[in-house]
Amino acid sequence: MGLLLIAACASLAAWLWLTLAQGMFWRTDVRLPPRSAPARWPSVAIVVPARDEAEVLPRSLPSLLAQEYPGAAEVVLVDDGSTDGTAALALRLAAEHPGLPLTVVSPGEPAPGWTGKLWALRRGIDHARTRRAAEPEYLLLTDADIAHAPDSLRELVCAATSARLDLVSQMARLRVASGWERLVVPAFVYFFAQLYPFRRINRPGGRTAAAAGGCVLLRTEVAVRAGVPDSIRQAVIDDVSLARAVRAAGGRIWLGLADRVESVRPYPALGDLWRMVSRSAYAQLRHRPLLLVGTVAGLALVYLVPPVALVAGLAGGRPAVALAGGLAWLLMAGTYLPMLRHYRQPAVLAPLLPFTALLYLLMTVDSAVQHYRGRGAAWKGRTYARPSDA
Incomplete structure (x- = not known):
């Protein structure tokens, strides 16, 4: 032979x-689990780490400010040392698109041993937990290039409370417009699902753990118990590390594909996509x-x-x-x-x-x-x- x-x-x-x-x-039918409105809507802080995001912020931040959420919610944007006017633009967008209250936090350079995104998340979470008498019951961790449908937060909370989940994450629909994006982007999600099958992640007591960092609803109590983000402060692949930490702390996690949560960041050339993949x-x-x-x-x-x-x-x-x-x-x-x-x-x-x-x-x-x-x-x-x- x-x-x-x-x-x-x-x-x-x-x-x-x-x-x-x-x-x-290979199946793409893993969507938010069956859900119903809770008897009481929990409070939520939306934490957005942002570094030089002036290009995409006009298409993403207004979607967060416009969330139709029946409970208490606020947006905390963490300006991670931007040099393109991200902070000023965020405040201007909030004035032009009234909705959820927005706070911009500028924590300075990361402490030694921290990646920039996780340092920004820590400072944003700290701000959200200490600025009010009662800390938020949930944290929505979302990237600055992610646009949400008006009911996104409401549906995420319904899924978490109905299924008693501590972490609910959706893989945002990435932009597919250029020829290289059509060739590379769907395969990126396909390969991710091959490494981390969603059904195994969502199985109670399963050993596979992963999340999609662009959209993560996390119960604050479990975040504290898992010690995140401090316990994963050096992680480059922070979403997978976050899910592992939550599962290790006894939390229940869920990951699926999103229909109405989208990335607005363009990757028009092969070099842009190459850097996105090769960096991690x-x-x-x-x-x-x-x-x-x-x-x-x-x-x-x-x-x-x-x-x-x-x-x-x-x-x-x-x-x-x-x-x-x-x-x-x-x-x-x-x-x-x-x-x-x-x-x-x-x-x-x-x-x-x-x-x-x-x-x-x-x-x-x-x-x-x-x-x-x-x-x-x-x-x-x-x-x-x-x-x-x-």
């Missing part, structure tokens, strides 16, 4: 396992070279071998190789179709997933290269050379 046939059969076996036994990761890819592998080698080999086997086997098998008159490669490629494309439909993209993109996976493989290698060059995870002028994840 030739090596290519062995690799093609191994790839087919991997795709059979992924399709049937990996928590149905090696941190996902805990900065371990052996995990990097295994990941590269795994990506090659699972995503690159099927088209190579199909083409080589057909060209070389080796039907067994072509059949194994073709079936694996078919399963790959078939499991990708639901995500493409979620992002309203044409099915013709499904067979191109091996090419997109190759891009992600190169981004992951580049992330490791940048790490060992001392550049680490870089974001808006800050570099975290050797971050650690909780």
Whole structure:
């Protein structure tokens, strides 16, 4: 039996396992659980870390100020050392779009050992918990590039109170407009769901934990019990670390796809998307070279071998190789179709997933290269050379 046939059969076996036994990761029907209005609406503080976000703030902040929430709620925007007038713009937007009260906090540079976002979250949470006689019962942690439908907060709270959840997170619909965004963005969410199947995350007592950092509703009492964000202060992949900390503290977590929570940040060029992925890819592998080698080999086997086997098998008159490669490629494309439909993209993109996976493989290698060059995870002028994840 030739090596290519062995690799093609191994790839087919991997795709059979992924399709049937990996928590149905490919399904896109995980939405907010059944919910009803609570007898009493809990108080909520919406905390928004923002660093040089003047470009996207006009499309996101008004959506938070316009939340139709029956209970007490406020917005705390944490200006994380912006140089583009983010703080002044936020105050101007609040004057132009009256709604929930807005406070802008400027905490200064992060303390040693903290990433910028988590330091901003800590200062925002501290402000929200101490400015009133009674601290907020829930915290909505949302990024500055995330726009919410008017009923977003209300539906998140209904889900949390109805299902007795301590953390409710929604994967915001990312922007898909340019050609590169169409090729790369749906695959980003697909790969994330493959690593962290939503159904396993949402299973009570399950071991898999993850969240989507753009939209996280967190019960304050559990945040205190889990010691967050202090306990994860160095985490680059802060959303996964947050979910793990909450689950470790006995909290119940839930993650699903959002219909009306959207990212407005554009990634028009491949370089923009490349930086988004590579800045944290090696941190996902805990900065371990052996995990990097295994990941590269795994990506090659699972995503690159099927088209190579199909083409080589057909060209070389080796039907067994072509059949194994073709079936694996078919399963790959078939499991990708639901995500493409979620992002309203044409099915013709499904067979191109091996090419997109190759891009992600190169981004992951580049992330490791940048790490060992001392550049680490870089974001808006800050570099975290050797971050650690909780």
